Amino acid sequence: MNDNDNPYTFAESSPFSWIRGRQVGGRSIMWGRQVYRWSDLDFEANLRDGHGTDWPIRYADIAPWYDYVERFVGVSGQAENLRQLPDGVFLPPMSLNCVESAVRDRLGARFGRERVLTIGRCAILTQDHGGRAACHYCGPCERGCITGSYFSSLSSTLPAAQRTDRLTLRPDSVVAEVVYDAATGRARGVRVIDANTGEDFEVRARLVFLCASALESTRILLNSRSARWPDGLANSSGELGRNLMDHCMGGGAAGRIEGFDDHATFGRRPNGIYVPRFRNVSTVTPGFERGYAFQGGASRSGWGRGSSQPGFGAEFKASLMRPGPWSMSFYGFGECLPRPWNFVAIDADKRDRWGIPALRIQCAWSDNERAILKDASLTAAEMLEAAGAKDIEPYIEDNPPGLTIHEMGTARMGRDPRSSVLNAWNQAWDVPNLFVTDGACMASSANQNPSITYMALTARAVAHAVELTKRNEL
Ligand SMILES: Cc1cc2nc3c(=O)[nH]c(=O)nc-3n(C[C@H](O)[C@H](O)[C@H](O)COP(=O)(O)OP(=O)(O)OC[C@H]3O[C@@H](n4cnc5c(N)ncnc54)[C@H](O)[C@@H]3O)c2cc1C
Numbered sequence: 414m415n416d417n418d419n420p421y422t423f424a425e426s427s428p429f430s431w432i433r434g435r436q437v438g439g440r441s442i443m444w445g446r447q448v449y450r451w452s453d454l455d456f457e458a459n460l461r462d463g464h465g466t467d468w469p470i471r472y473a474d475i476a477p478w479y480d481y482v483e484r485f486v487g488v489s490g491q492a493e494n495l496r497q498l499p500d501g502v503f504l505p506p507m508s509l510n511c512v513e514s515a516v517r518d519r520l521g522a523r524f525g526r527e528r529v530l531t532i533g534r535c536a537i538l539t540q541d542h543g544g545r546a547a548c549h550y551c552g553p554c555e556r557g558c559i560t561g562s563y564f565s566s567l568s569s570t571l572p573a574a575q576r577t578d579r580l581t582l583r584p585d586s587v588v589a590e591v592v593y594d595a596a597t598g599r600a601r602g603v604r605v606i607d608a609n610t611g612e613d614f615e616v617r618a619r620l621v622f623l624c625a626s627a628l629e630s631t632r633i634l635l636n637s638r639s640a641r642w643p644d645g646l647a648n649s650s651g652e653l654g655r656n657l658m659d660h661c662m663g664g665g666a667a668g669r670i671e672g673f674d675d676h677a678t679f680g681r682r683p684n685g686i687y688v689p690r691f692r693n694v695s696t697v698t699p700g701f702e703r704g705y706a707f708q709g710g711a712s713r714s715g716w717g718r719g720s721s722q723p724g725f726g727a728e729f730k731a732s733l734m735r736p737g738p739w740s741m742s743f744y745g746f747g748e749c750l751p752r753p754w755n756f757v758a759i760d761a762d763k764r765d766r767w768g769i770p771a772l773r774i775q776c777a778w779s780d781n782e783r784a785i786l787k788d789a790s791l792t793a794a795e796m797l798e799a800a801g802a803k804d805i806e807p808y809i810e811d812n813p814p815g816l817t818i819h820e821m822g823t824a825r826m827g828r829d830p831r832s833s834v835l836n837a838w839n840q841a842w843d844v845p846n847l848f849v850t851d852g853a854c855m856a857s858s859a860n861q862n863p864s865i866t867y868m869a870l871t872a873r874a875v876a877h878a879v880e881l882t883k884r885n886e887l
């Protein structure tokens with residue numbers, strides 16, 4: 414995607430990295446495929462500590478839809494029976510390597526079931542599933558997967574939609590706004606600009622689902638202005654654009670693990686480890702609210718260590734062929750609190766290549782996110798120490814919001830139309846045939862990678878809309 418064609422603005426003092434994927438398949442072809450369910454610890458968090466607004470749903474409402482999505486997508490993982498990270502419908506887990514297994518055991522000896530190291534739960538097949546082949550551990554997933562072993566819209570949902578013979582796919586179609594019909598009080602469809610010819614036309618629809626990614630969906634709504642909706646469509650609450658979140662990331666530590674130099678890995682496992690949240694779970698952690706989880710893993714250094722190792726010539730090259738020491742790392746991803754002063758709005762002075770007004774983004778971390786990253790670096794070092802690691806190096810990165818690529822919020826779900834944009838079914842309170850089911854709908858961020866939750870909410874909202882339609886209530 415070309416950022417020059419798709420500009421956005423922010424104040425120099427509070428940068429935001431908005432990483433997008435403007436192509437058929439969106440960012441599902443680029444994502445890391447880590448998928449973790451939320452629990453009631455997350456759905457009840459806003460109510461419990463007063464940040465944001467209460468979620469209109471609880472885990473029981475979404476659990477069957479996680480099942481539904483996982484069955485379709487194919488998720489490999491290890492059941493751990495943890496209250497804060499519900500198990501799912503899993504394909505067989507990938508294996509921990511020898512060092513990760515040893516670290517799991519050593520953490521278990523020190524922390525019991527409070528801090529559990531498990532293999533990452535990921536939307537990558539460990540056995541053939543739904544006409545797609547199991548992963549063969551070749552490694553360069555970022556170049557795409559010819560066997561369709563990781564979930565993407567291109568390998569999975571679009572082919573399924575195509576098989577219905579009822580799919581019309583129109584690439585290079587830029588939605589400029591949702592068209593509102595004041596006479597009926599409903600969305601009439603969308604106004605589209607052909608990205609190549611500039612042709613401006615309308616597509617009519619009985620139901621409109623916005624899934625253009627969190628901030629793009631909100632941008633479309635903010636740009637859908639009319640006499641009835643001068644501040645953006647479905648914005649009677651004034652909440653549209655507010656409560657932008659992204660996970661804070663980069664509190665962690667790494668260390669060297671001795672005693673396994675006679676072991677090496679085979680193949681390139683496209684997955685790491687996960688340590689689910691353990692702060693503010695069963696006891697209160699002083700210093701910050703909510704929590705964080707770790708991703709990471711153990712590996713041996715290889716060719717890449719050349720720049721950090723002295724040497725010259727043939728012997729130097731030969732030495733790099735031999736695997737280097739084992740290292741283990743924990744990298745934290747923390748929850749971001751919903752705050753109304755983190756927001757997006759239309760920038761009156763900036764337009765994209767097609768003349769559509771661009772977004773201005775205002776977002777900054779609070780002391781809570783900073784405290785989370787600090788704690789993550791300390792507990793990561795503590796766990797490495799418990800695992801017997803040497804040369805432990807804790808760190809705290811200074812990443813801008815957006816860089817975690819888990820941006821969410823800005824059209825939140827809620828219980829009250831006066832303080833939220835969407836109801837418990839992702840349906841706009843103000844426009845009954847309009848649904849927003851991407852990350853925009855999120856009322857809080859939890860610390861888990863969010864996409865599986867967007868998918869489950871989408872499937873749930875679609876089923877509801879179909880049901881209402883069949884009953885002629887929509
Ligand atoms: C490198 C990377 C790693 C990631 N790792 C993970 C991970 O491990 N786990 C996880 O849960 N998430 C991860 N994510 C985040 C994940 O990719 C997103 O949360 C997810 O793709 C969001 O899905 P979406 O459909 O809402 O948006 P997108 O995937 O961004 O898709 C939006 C679609 O809408 C289209 N669109 C946008 N605007 C318009 C418009 N105006 N008109 C018409 N079409 C439009 C786009 O072209 C695109 O096709 C990662 C992302 C990246 C980039």
Ligand code: SF4
Nearest residue numbers: 548549551552554558
């Ligand atoms: S490693 Fe990645 S690219 Fe290779 S088969 Fe597995 S999912 Fe596909």
